[in-house]
Amino acid sequence: MKQRRSYAQVLINAPYLLWAAIFILVPLFIVAYYAFTDASGAFTMANIKELANYKQTFWISIKYALIATAITFVIAYPFAYFMSKKSAAKQQMMMLLVMLPMWMNLLIRTYSWMNILERNGIINNLLGMMGLGPWKMIGTAGAVILGMVYNYLPYMILPIYTIMSKIDNSLLEAADDLGAHSFAKLRHIIWPLSLPGVISGIAMVFVPSISTFYISQKLGGGKIMLIGDTIERQIQTAYNYNLGAAISLVLMVFVLISMAVMNRFADDDGEGGGMIV
Amino acid sequence: MKKVLALMLICVMLLCCACGGEKVSVEDLELTGTYTKDLAGTTLNVFNWGEYISDGSEGSLDVNALFEELTGIKVNYTTYDSNEAMYGKMAGGAVAYDVIIPSDYMIARMIGEDMLQPIDISKIDNYGNIDPAYHGQYFDPEDQYSVPYTVGMVGLIYNTELVEEAPTSWSAMWDERYADDILTFNNPRDAFAIAQFLIGVSLNTTDLTEWDAAAAKLKEQAPLLQGRVMDEVFNKMEGGNAALAPYYAGDFLTMYDVNEDLAFVYPAEGTNIFVDSMCIPANAQNYEAALMYINFMLEKEIATAVAEYICYASPNLAVRNNPDYSLADSEVLYPAAEDMPHTEYFHDLDPAVRSYYEKLWEEILREFAQ
Structure with missing residues (x-):
């Protein structure tokens, strides 16, 4: 069913195509170019070979991103379910509360966490009043993961909530009539129907978590090195654009593969999720 | 009625902004250098470290505004957070600055790469304010390319x-x-x-x-x-x-x-x-204005305001001998010879x-x- 596109359509699409070409495709080519050249512009595989030294960094980043994604999911899923069962007014209120922290810049929110988790920070001061602590929180893996969970939680709640609020209540009533337990309802109705939302939520939390650098720098005290930190350092201070580009390229490939895998999950259920890619 | 109230409130707020703090004008300064209005209307691009100038906040002097008032030259002031970031931008060649303030080793590199041009000291009357201890530094042995700003x-x-x-x-x-x-x-x-x-x-x-x-x-x-x-x-x-x-x-x-x-x-x-010094890039567009700006930054009152504001040590003797300079006796900034x-x-x-x-x-x- 081939349709000839009218000139008007082409004209309407042109700005978007141009935008995508200039700001998405061209930069991608530049990244690839830098990854396979050395400082003088000659072709080399040295940057890719150098990546072997960063296995540990990649592993830590993947591990932290997975843990953060799992925690956000555990918090967000029941929350989104109960939220979708509230009255319209309450839902609006809860939505507002979820979004509220996002009105502030991520950098400021993370900086505030620094003050909360410091050795003399708010938590340790409170503990101190009860004769406990001080606990070492800043500069630990826990602090970095907490930062990811806190910052990206809304991205998990919103897609799950959106899809859950669309689940037809009559399905649940029918299940009740037929004597299904709560767990059976969850397993056979809510979970399959909410899966596309879960997939988008996971993508929206996992991708920024695996590439973050600001959170790990501030809450990890410059001691926890994630891929994002390494890229940032290569570009900003070490002046090794080539190695930075090579690491970015591998990160992008990795993200694309994980997206593709997740899209497969969604497609198998025939719901066509994967709103992200 | 509400609208009238709101309007009045806005007026009050604007007034507060306008007369907040006593504004120092050029006439209040005792300037020792000579400045002209010949270049009025031109633009001077200054590229400095972040938080590295007295900018009028917290009751300090707004140094750039005073320079604009004095010469009619528009100061286009931008900042960087590391020598490397500044160098990267300059080496890209997309931008031309008239005054930059790199540190010692970066000055050496930029001189080596012909990115700086000599400064005509004869046009900087206040050059005598610089402590002779900071003359002839390793990165600029003839004092041709740099005028010390902070230490x-x-x-x-x-x-x-x-x-x-x-x-x-x-x-x-x-x-x-x-x-x-x-x-x-x-x-x-x-x-x-x-x-x-x-x-x-x-x-x-x-x-x-x-x-x-x-x-x-x-x-x-x-x-x-x-x-x-x-x-x-x-x-x-x-x-x-x-x-x-x-x-x-x-x-x-x-x-x-x-x-x-x-x-x-x-x-x-x-x-x-370290010594951070004022330099003029080789591709500067407004050389004469840059000289005037450097001269102005060496003025006793201006340099004192900067030294007070950023708290770093000053290589400027007019600052160190200024009775209004509160940090002159700081042993941290100016340790005794021994x-x-x-x-x-x-x-x-x-x-x-x-x-x-x-x-x-x-x-x-x-x-x-x-």
């Missing part, structure tokens, strides 16, 4: 409540009693410098085995660190969150204003000194050495990442 030294800042005795050596940063309470620089050159002083090698060594030795020293320290920081050091030291941190003398004064438990020492092994620590400047290292220490630094970071 600083790194020292060890410590929290007297958290250390058991006052440290006198960089080795305190390797002391296991202070495990998890030690901060260090989050950039290789400064972090290596401390280890280099401790093992007694030059900061500018080209002997790669000496860099290896310093890296080994840093690896010993890594498990004891609470963190590697740059600007976060203010928050952490002011809040009493760490016991020890190396940082710049001028910044210590800022922290001390907030937390009086802090103290400062120049460790016995020596320390890194207390003056052994100091060493950074030199521009050759690319092979640079990429070698960057590699070592990466190794340290990776090995001790959790």
Whole structure:
């Protein structure tokens, strides 16, 4: 069913195509170019070979991103379910509360966490009043993961909530009539129907978590090195654009593969999720 | 009625903004240099470090506004946060600045790469204000390309409540009693410098085995660190969150204003000194205005306002002799000759050495990442 596109359509699409070409495709080519050249512009595989030294960094980043994604999911899923069962007014209120922290810049929110988790920070001061602590929180893996969970939680709640609020209540009533337990309802109705939302939520939390650098720098005290930190350092201070580009390229490939895998999950259920890619 | 009230409120707010604080005008200044309005209407592009000029906030003089008022030249002021960032932008060639303020080793590199042009000292009447001690520096032996702006030294800042005795050596940063309470620089050159002083090698060594030795020293320290920081050091030291941190003398004064438990020492092994100087890039578009601006920055009152605001030491004798300058007696900024620590400047290292220490630094970071 081939349709000839009218000139008007082409004209309407042109700005978007141009935008995508200039700001998405061209930069991608530049990244690839830098990854396979050395400082003088000659072709080399040295940057890719150098990546072997960063296995540990990649592993830590993947591990932290997975843990953060799992925690956000555990918090967000029941929350989104109960939220979708509230009255319209309450839902609006809860939505507002979820979004509220996002009105502030991520950098400021993370900086505030620094003050909360410091050795003399708010938590340790409170503990101190009860004769406990001080606990070492800043500069630990826990602090970095907490930062990811806190910052990206809304991205998990919103897609799950959106899809859950669309689940037809009559399905649940029918299940009740037929004597299904709560767990059976969850397993056979809510979970399959909410899966596309879960997939988008996971993508929206996992991708920024695996590439973050600001959170790990501030809450990890410059001691926890994630891929994002390494890229940032290569570009900003070490002046090794080539190695930075090579690491970015591998990160992008990795993200694309994980997206593709997740899209497969969604497609198998025939719901066509994967709103992200 | 409501609208009228709102309008009145807006008027009151605008008035408050307009007359907040006493505004100093050019007529109130005692200027010693000569300035003309010949270049009025032209633009001067100034590229300086962030937070590195008295800008009118907190009741300070708005130096750039005064210059605009005096000469009619529009000052287009932008900032950077590292020599490398500034260099990267300049080397890209997309932008032309008229005045930049790099540090010593970067000036050496830029002179070597023909990125700076000579400054016509004969047109800078206030040049005599510069302390002769800062003439003929290694990076500009003939004083052709640079006019000193600020001077600083790194020292060890410590929290007297958290250390058991006052440290006198960089080795305190390797002391296991202070495990998890030690901060260090989050950039290789400064972090290596401390280890280099401790093992007694030059900061500018080209002997790669000496860099290896310093890296080994840093690896010993890594498990004891609470963190590697740059600007976060203010928050952490002011809040009493760490016991020890190396940082710049001028910044210590800022922290001390907030937390009086802090103290400062120049460790016995020596320390890194830097001079940031005003330079004119080779591709400057408004050379004459740049000369006027540099001259203006050397004025007694202007330079004093800058020195008061940024708290770094001034190489300007008119500032040091100015009775209004509150930091003139600061032993931290201006140690007496007998207390003056052994100091060493950074030199521009050759690319092979640079990429070698960057590699070592990466190794340290990776090995001790959790």
